[in-house]
Amino acid sequence: MDLTSNTRPADMERITTPGLADAFIAEAVEAVRAQVGDGKVLLALSGGVDSSVVAALLIKAIGRQVVNVHVNHGLMRKGESEQVVEVFEKGMDANLVYVDASDRFLALLEGVAEPEAKRKIIGGEFVAVFAEEAARLEGISFLAQGTIYPDILESADGVKAHHNVGGLPEDMDFELVEPVKLLYKDEVRVVGRQLGLPASMVDRQPFPGPGLGVRCLGAITRERLEALREADAIVREEIEAAGLNIWQYFCVVPDVRATGVREGRRAFDWPVIIRCVNTVDAMTAEVPELDWPLMKRLTARILAEVPGVCRVAYDLTPKPVGTIEWE
């Protein structure tokens, strides 16, 4: 396997079976060992599909020579950072640096309501935290990235800058290790499964980089963020349990309050808005019809289990006119 080429060979077979995945893994492991030797590799591990598969592959190839840095920015979904620790540190004996930076991110975001400003703060602070951690480590000469083939095709079109850890400082002069850069997303998932990653990680729905930060609408507060995290976990759990094949399903919690009555007293709490979409290319999206008993179950559980919420709504807006995310 040629890890330097950015062009997928015309005769490369689509990886659709465990056997093909095993063959790919064997080749990639050899290629990584040949490239890295006894050098040290740094990887930013989000727990998303791409970086998780790269982590598992590198751990198989070079074990603790890869340092996996996971930044918990406080905007992860429920249980996500814990799963990174469980799967990689406990399950694969990975060299994992877990950075709890929640307080830093939430302090910077305090009072910031404008969506673009929020995204900039989250992206900028991520780079700052990652660069600080990198500076603390010694002897690193390689940076691994979860670049996949669509990233290369898009950057060749000039649609967006080449993946990945957007905007790392120029003086971080590492050689790149990108073992899945010729694979399509479906192939990355097959390979991930074969590497022993849990289905909940490999089949994960897309999640925006700024995490729950763009779903806790307006200026983020810890209480409203917590309500969002709990409601989001309930929606994911119920939709997964129902076995529905929906492309993306999540909640947003706007910065408004509605009146309600709870235990005979007036409540003045937040609404949770459930958003479900199906799409092929994310350019247009349809809202699936959820069955009514499921809607009622979601509503009942959110109202019973999530403090600070007194109303549940379902967003019926297709894209266009609405975008998938609210911010």
Ligand SMILES: Nc1ncnc2c1ncn2[C@@H]1O[C@H](COP(=O)(O)OP(=O)(O)OP(=O)(O)O)[C@@H](O)[C@H]1O
């Ligand atoms: N919280 C985090 N901790 C560590 N690394 C992160 C974190 N968030 C993002 N990254 C890094 O930035 C890359 C790009 O993040 P982005 O949110 O665009 O996800 P992505 O391209 O879907 O990749 P992935 O599936 O690995 O999350 C990730 O692959 C990962 O290397």
